[in-house]
Amino acid sequence: MEEKDLKQECLNLMETVGVLYLSTIGSDGIPYTRIMSNLRNKKEHPGLVKIFEQHKEDFLIYMVTSSSSAKMQQIRANPKVSVYLSIYTDIPSEFQCLMLGGEIEEVTNKQFKKQLWQDGWEMFWPGKADDPEFTVLRLMPAFAKGGYKEAPFEFKLK
Numbered sequence: 001m002e003e004k005d006l007k008q009e010c011l012n013l014m015e016t017v018g019v020l021y022l023s024t025i026g027s028d029g030i031p032y033t034r035i036m037s038n039l040r041n042k043k044e045h046p047g048l049v050k051i052f053e054q055h056k057e058d059f060l061i062y063m064v065t066s067s068s069s070a071k072m073q074q075i076r077a078n079p080k081v082s083v084y085l086s087i088y089t090d091i092p093s094e095f096q097c098l099m100l101g102g103e104i105e106e107v108t109n110k111q112f113k114k115q116l117w118q119d120g121w122e123m124f125w126p127g128k129a130d131d132p133e134f135t136v137l138r139l140m141p142a143f144a145k146g147g148y149k150e151a152p153f154e155f156k157l158k
Helices: 005-018 046-053 070-078 108-117
Strands: 021-023 032-039 062-066 079-085 096-107 134-138 145-149 151-156
Touching: 005 070, 005 079, 005 096, 005 145, 005 151, 021 062, 021 070, 032 070, 046 108, 062 070, 108 134, 108 151
Parallel strands: none
Antiparallel strands: 021 032, 021 079, 062 134, 079 096, 096 134, 096 145, 145 151
């Protein structure tokens, strides 16, 4: 498969998978992985489709968390992360997985945080997008690795 087509399959995966797994490095040097909502999923987050429309050909990921979380302490100490998404099936020819790696950054633009805000999140952040605990993370990955229909792949994104 040509790289262009493979990248498109990966982007399609990013728009359909419900969750992703974020890995950070703790102060003890051990990787910590946790499940995160995939904000790029069109079905689960239809209000965010417009935000990602201008990123149809890149692998940009936004995530939300609390500023006082352990993951934020780890990210502030070491912004190198990986994100993993997959569709698992017992049929090897249908298996798809994607690992994206790079440096993650905190988004401080208040207007963008308000644009990203989704109803229902106030159960975590009562002050909504202005809540000091509401934190938006942005990953524009440097590389991608994974598997598509029994074939491994790897490509640079920057």
